[in-house]
Amino acid sequence: MSSQKTLGILGGGQLGRLLLSASQNLLIPTLILDPSPTCPASQLLPSPSQHIVKPFTDAAAIMELAERGADVLTVEIEHVDVGALRGVMERYDGLEGRRKVEVHPDPGTIEVIQDKYKQKVFLRDAGCALGEFVEIPSGQKEEDAVKEATEGLGLPLMLKAKRLAYDGRGNYLLRSSEPSAISTALSALRGGTQKDLEIYAEKFVPFKAELAVMVVRSTTGQVKSYPCVETVQRDNICHLVWAPYPDSSAGDRARDVAEKAVAALGGAGIFGVEMFLLEDGSVLLNEIAPRPHNSGHYTLSIAPGASQFENHLRAVLGLPLGSTEIGEGCTAMINLVGSSSSSTSNAGSDSTSTTSNTLATPSLDTALSSQTTRALQTPGASVYLYGKAECRKGRKMGHVNVSGPSRGEVEGRVKFILGEASDATQSSSSEERAGAREGSKAAKKPLVGIVMGSDSDLPTMRGAAEVLKEFGVECEVTIVSAHRTTDRLVEYARSASPRGLHTIIAGAGGAAHLPGMLASITPLPVIGVPINNAGGGAGGGLGGVDALYSIVQMPKGIPVATVAINNSANAGLLAIRILSAVVPRLRGEMEDYMKRMERVVLGKVRRLEEVGWEGY
Amino acid sequence: MSSQKTLGILGGGQLGRLLLSASQNLLIPTLILDPSPTCPASQLLPSPSQHIVKPFTDAAAIMELAERGADVLTVEIEHVDVGALRGVMERYDGLEGRRKVEVHPDPGTIEVIQDKYKQKVFLRDAGCALGEFVEIPSGQKEEDAVKEATEGLGLPLMLKAKRLAYDGRGNYLLRSSEPSAISTALSALRGGTQKDLEIYAEKFVPFKAELAVMVVRSTTGQVKSYPCVETVQRDNICHLVWAPYPDSSAGDRARDVAEKAVAALGGAGIFGVEMFLLEDGSVLLNEIAPRPHNSGHYTLSIAPGASQFENHLRAVLGLPLGSTEIGEGCTAMINLVGSSSSSTSNAGSDSTSTTSNTLATPSLDTALSSQTTRALQTPGASVYLYGKAECRKGRKMGHVNVSGPSRGEVEGRVKFILGEASDATQSSSSEERAGAREGSKAAKKPLVGIVMGSDSDLPTMRGAAEVLKEFGVECEVTIVSAHRTTDRLVEYARSASPRGLHTIIAGAGGAAHLPGMLASITPLPVIGVPINNAGGGAGGGLGGVDALYSIVQMPKGIPVATVAINNSANAGLLAIRILSAVVPRLRGEMEDYMKRMERVVLGKVRRLEEVGWEGY
Structure with a gap:
């Protein structure tokens, strides 16, 4: 007879897992829809009855979430069956005594975002600043249309799949307008199988930095943003995130762009907004994800603010939004991306994982095991592993958040974790050797x-x-x-x-x-x-x-x-x-310094009184 | 074939739950021993096979943890069977091809701590500063021994049970040395059932503040402490914790006392050290818990440091210890303690829990539902509910951590959450009304x-x-x-x-x-x-x-x-x-201010150039 709402999440990957973890602190009953019985989220679920082991693109399975008691459906991935979500809202419309099931964000918003071309048109129509782009009609004249696009938008030219593109898949940078180059590009984009993949072209934007802002929108339309961050890609996959972006003026402009874009969309939840900062200081919108986003993982390590996951839950459940404040200092997020398809036994044979003070995590490849080990030695670093059964090249297996008092300090720690610096002075063991109280002598970059x-x-x-x-x-x-x-x-x-x-x-x-x-x-x-x-x-x-x-x-x-x-x-x-x-240690040390000065003078007092002014 | 260690935790209450939550980020396989099938920790366990539903005082059940594969045993409660822990270490001693199972902290340490009198003797012998105390031998002369203690240690006199005392149970403040008063005290301490309870007497310490420090000790004996906090009791149960204690000089003395005490004990893990700060500035040790502690819950909301739960895991698993640094500002912890035995249906009938933006959590009583609702409206507040099936008077149902830039600011937020201030200016909704970017106008106490x-x-x-x-x-x-x-x-x-x-x-x-x-x-x-x-x-x-x-x-x-x-x-x-x-917002606003000054002058430049010096 409780009025507590049950949440249903489409997708049980790392984003679903981290959403679930946040929901557990608030005792929010949660169901997961994911085709893998061992998906990352399933590992935090106390009962198998909370996990529907079916595809999140399966309309009947989506309906089953509602049938099993979910009052609010949300997504951790946008590639879902929007029609099925609409079907749930129609069947459970709260009218004539029927239960009401809400879907956040709005299926219409998910539909617009699923199709990158449609998304760009929508955002342009909403008045957002975007780079130029043009549709490439499929069919016989397709190659001509690409050629025409190179003339209008210049070279190099970004060719993108309208749908199902992420982590570099579905993107192709065309560098020549020769027919053979165009033909190669189209084949590469489609692979062997995706004959009906629709594409569009974007003007290549020579950016100074790639920025991202997490924006949360409540069911009442209130919009709040986290600070602007910089994302750094490697092999088209997010490698590092730096929070906040140090140029706060550019960062504020990006927040304005992101908030405006999200305000134009419908539905509640968190949105990851990716942008380009150009050399002239202007900010162009790139694309939006209607869900928690890799560029917002750093929010798990901020205080006093709420994480992107908690704020997504608050938004979709109609609770008050939490703080999007981040404290002073800098936080970097390192993605733990598989570099090989090493299996458990490989990780087990890694020499570092047999020593006693190492976390011997199965399924991480050698490089990631080493990064995790070093992260555990690094002050201010928190490790989040996702529990994916198998490590593959390009697969996100976990992430590390690293915080510190300054960007310079955090850069040193990131290099150490990545194995790009052997500088063990960044590790806690060096602090221990120095015998200093935690953090007191850690700063190596000037303040x-x-x-x-x-x-x-x-x-x-x-x-x-x-x-x-x-x-x-x-x-x-x-x-x-x-x-x-x-x-x-x-x-x-x-x-x-x-x-x-x-x-x-x-x-x-x-x-x-x-x-x-x-x-x-x-x-x-x-x-x-x-x-x-x-x-x-x-x-x-x-x-x-x-x-x-x-x-x-x-x-x-x-x-x-x-x-x-x-x-x-x-x-x-x-x-x-x-x-x-x-x-903070400096305040106490300043007090001690002042007391030492006092003692020095009091010592002279005593000596003067003992010796007398003549003998002093 | 992985060398990853499996953890076994004796006890699945809130401390076990929060330990488990920390272990999941590192993919540490974990088993729980707790007699309740719905204990707080069980709600995060994906498989029933990870939960042994038996008492943690049951020797066979403790052995079963090892048999089921635990490589390291630890406790979330000190009232366990120490002999059984020793038995596990003997059977799984790592010799002659046998598996090795470690127990942290050391059973000897748990044994010393279980008996408060033995603990005090141990710490006094180790050179720690303690208030005076004296054993009360049980038997016929017991009342005479209490009378003698009142003569030696004065009145009022604290009478304490040696074992199983916590949250005010097992403590009695004796105010008179009349035989009838002594007799009443002894009956009250023993209740009707605990005839064989042994007691001792402590000199009553008139303290200025009750302090606590969480200390973590690694398997190699390295000791690190978190900053000193103040604990505030209500009805003998911890009500509030303030971190850090503002007098950093007293706080540092308390850390030294706490680190020294833990260094004297054996075994790895986190220890909660409770102390008294006297009016003359001296610090006396009160008692130690060999596990995560209520006074360390605030560490879940610090950055960049690691929480007490993560550091306990790191310590007992032999991983490098994490940072014990806390950021600038202040964090308060509010215990959500049941005030009545309200059941779910009572909470459901609470008028606040039927509005749309309220978390309708079953099993919280009306007062706690209101506190939780207000906490969700408060910037910088994080809610942790434990999932206990039933609310009872004096039962800890959850806690709220509240952070902010200053003690004064956090005091206002705490009062709002506790319902002691109707001042909604502390809530995020007022910020929203003011249209200010998050946090920008939140400070109400002077900086x-x-x-x-x-x-x-x-x-x-x-x-x-x-x-x-x-x-x-x-x-x-x-x-x-x-x-x-x-x-x-x-x-x-x-x-x-x-x-x-x-x-x-x-x-x-x-x-x-x-x-x-x-x-x-x-x-x-x-x-x-x-x-x-x-x-x-x-x-x-x-x-x-x-x-x-x-x-x-x-x-x-x-x-x-x-x-x-x-x-x-x-x-x-x-x-x-x-x-x-x-x-941080002030840095950007200062830049804006400087730019506005520039624009004002540039405006004058234009005007002077347009109008000419004669007409200006």
Whole structure:
């Protein structure tokens, strides 16, 4: 007699498995439709009665989900029988005492998205910015139509299958308009079997980056997006995702594009929106998936936000949407993609899997076993394996999320996991060797930049570097002259935040423009050290007051945090106080530092009182 | 032929369920021993063959775990048959071709911990700081021994059962040494049935806070701890956990105590260490649980660290330990404890559970259904329900983790979930009404304190408050005079960081001591605004240079981030840049702000060029 809704999911692959895992925390009764009795989702299902072992393209099986009690149907894959979904909605329409079964997202939306050409037309009509594309009518004139498309859209030209294309399948990059090249392309796209595959052509977009945004839409039409991420493909399969995309201005434009596109579609659920960022900064929509998406797996490792899977559940069940906030720092997602068809016994014979501290997971090939092993050694890394029975080339067997305080730090960890760096300093074992409390000395990429106008300032500025070293905070130290290397100044300031710096300390003497100019370009806090370079250079004559006034008296709008003349140690300490917001250990260590100062002075108190002022 | 280890867990309650959930991400084959066929863990098990439905105190059943293939046995509850665990280790000792089955933590450790008195003796002998305690020998002289204990340890006196005590059961606070009171206490402790229950007495410890630290110990003896948390009990059951404990110095002392205690114990796994923080700042050990612990549930919502459940798995399986780092901000854990024995039908009749956007979970009582519903409306909240078949008074049915940027913010969210505040501004729906992008205007508790030496400084200092308001950052504005309210100055500075402030902006004129004195006490960044209060107050005469020098020329060790004279707007902007490290949206908004400034000036450029200098 409970009013709790039962969920039915079409598809039990990794997305179904991760949806199911999220549903279990909320005790949502769930049914799965998947033809494989050992599909990834089935491994989390307590009862075989919750798994209908039939194709998700089978209309009767889809109806069976409703018959067995599902109140809401949703999909983890868009290649489903849309007519069958409509049939369920008609039979269970909630009228005249009949049960009501909802389908989210709307079958109409799934239908539009299933056909990539139809999807593009729909989105273009909805006012979304897209690259140019043109239909290739099938039939005898097809090769002529392709030739015509190369004339209209240029070469190279993307030829795409309208349906059932993913992970690089159904895409072909045509580089020549010769009849033989066109003929080869069409054969390659269709393989031997898919004679009736319809295709269309897209203008090749030379992009600066591929971006993606997960957007969730509630049953009431409310739309919320997660931050923009960058996706990196390898062999046409998603290899890495970087969250968030460091250029937040481009990221915000992408979120606007994605939210607008999803708002135009019907139905509730999460949508993965893929986009291109062009060199001129504009954002073009590429395509949309009406379900959880590989580019949103990183959301499993964010706090305080809800994952894409939880938000999909909330959306389709009509619950309030959860936060799409992600914390400070950077998260990368590494897909564990099979590189060979190694079977269990191969993995078992991998030398790394027989040592005691290794997870000997059957069905991962040697390369993936090694990546998983290294991920377990990496701070901030979480491993998600999908439980697919067999590893195949190009098959997604799992993923690793790796988080850290900065992009640079996470890049190091990703390289280590991928086996591209033997740098074990990224692993927790090195931390253990250093005997440091967790995370305290992990940062290898600089969080603070120390710059000065001239090498003659270095003796003064080293105080800042020494303080940062004492607190175990990595910094970079270099020379940037506002007046003599202006281009370098602009480049340094512009790249500082994207490179992962959190604060800049700038020292300069005389007409000290460096701190203020940096602050005019970067959104980071800039700490200015007025330098009195007595006897030499620009600081001579005015005792440092010239530099102090130049640094501190900034116009409204551009603050510089100014410290005392020549007191670069205080600039370092101020940077530590600022960083303590993101590196929590620093707050306690700053308190300890202050207590040590107190003890030093109290020691002198005692000595002065014991010895007397005459003998001190 | 795989070398993958199979895990056997004694107990399938909520801790077993959450362990199992973590094991599924790593595809670790797992068996559960629990007498209830519908225990929480069983609901995540794909095959009934993975669940041995027998008591975890049954020696034959424990042996059956090993017989069915478990390579590592662990516990989610310490009240198990230690002899049976030793029997498994003896039979499966890995010698002479026999299989090896490991037991973690060590049965000896479980045995010591099972008996609270034995535990205390062990820890005292290991050099841990404990409150005083004394054994009460059972038998005819028992009442005399209690009377003697009240003389030695004072009143009130804690009487505790040596075994099977948890969630307040087995504890009695004796307030009088009258024979009748002692007799009542002993009857109450034993109930009607437990005639042979042995007890001991503990000196009552008047604590400032109850602290807890989760410590994980690897098979190689490596020890790592999570940050210290505060636990808040209600009716002797854990009600709330606050992570981290805001006094990081006390927290670090507690971590040291906890790590030392766990290092003294044998065996691998996670340990929950409960402690008392006394008024004098000292930390006393209370007791240890050799398993995942309620006070560590918050670790499910931290990033980038690994949860206590994942780290327990890693420890007992001999895998590398995961990070115990937690991100910036605050996480609270609310236990969903049954307040009545409401059954499903009661919950179903709750008016809130029939609306469409409510999770109608059977078996939660009305109060818990409401808390769950509100948790789903709260940003940063994650709900974990355990799937217990029946709700009972005092039974833990689930928990909610709530994260946010500051303690103050999270306190508001916790109150909303508990129904102690009708303040719907904490809910996501209010954010939606405000049309703000997720999280952007969520902070209701101040992140920045603006203080000034005198109300005459307010016209100058309002610029800072206006900037913070423009960026949607909550601030508090007040008067603190270094020279006239010194006690208030010390109190303000000392409480600033624990209260959740991230930055202080202080304005003062003349011999401007306020910013520097604040910076001498708080570890937070302090921004100083030199005030030239022309014509009035302290600033007259020297044009603000007096205040500038007083603020900027701080001695080495104590930095103040000084901005231009009277330029409090820049102080506000500097605070925004500093906060952008923890409130990521601010970095992009600062970039936008800088671009708007650029556009304003470029507009003037165009106008001047169009109109000409004469007409401008």
